[in-house]
Amino acid sequence: QVQLVESGGGVVQPGRSLRLSCAASGFNFSSHAMYWVRQAPGKGLEWVAISSYDGYQYYADSVRGRFTISRDNSNNTLYLQMNSLRPEDTALYYCARDRSRGAWSLIEYWGQGALVTVSS
């Protein structure tokens, strides 16, 4: 079955960096677009970034230029490098998989999330 396990969350000071990882299993990782979606405490869902199966990356306006999504298909792992962190980046960060093989469509599977807290 599809499993997505995030790691790397924690407490970090404003302006610092953090890298999240997502270990994927149970499917052909290299064939699917992968996402990061976040949820601030008590708030709704916000799409953050996508890594397409064929190497493209796109970002939400709120994180473009500060966050970088990448993937290691040989190790079935998705990453989110977060630089210049701000208090408003505090959230539970979900790793998620696209429903389709190949071109992206919509999010089907979600990990349990990694909590990132940005505070001095």
Next chain:
Amino acid sequence: IQMTQSPSSLSASVGDRVTISCRASQGISNSLAWYQQKPGKVPKLLIYAASTLQSGVPSRFSGSGSGTEFTLTITSLQPEDVATYYCQKYYSAPPWTFGQGTKVEI
């Protein structure tokens, strides 16, 4: 494209028919998904392509609409349906935009 849900919250009785609306600021064809997030849990895909039920989702859930107006209906509300429901457009993505959510209580 902005996605607006209504109402923001609702309270209904077990067995009631519940309807949640989602409006897109521009036409998105039928490229709309609905997610259910139970308290403290991970979001779960309920419906995609506006009206296609995800495998394993109870048949009391249904979706309808196209263009700019969409509806999620629970025909007979059950205690386990207490959750926040989100619509999301995937037309002309990126970005993948979520509605603000509708909290359903008993």
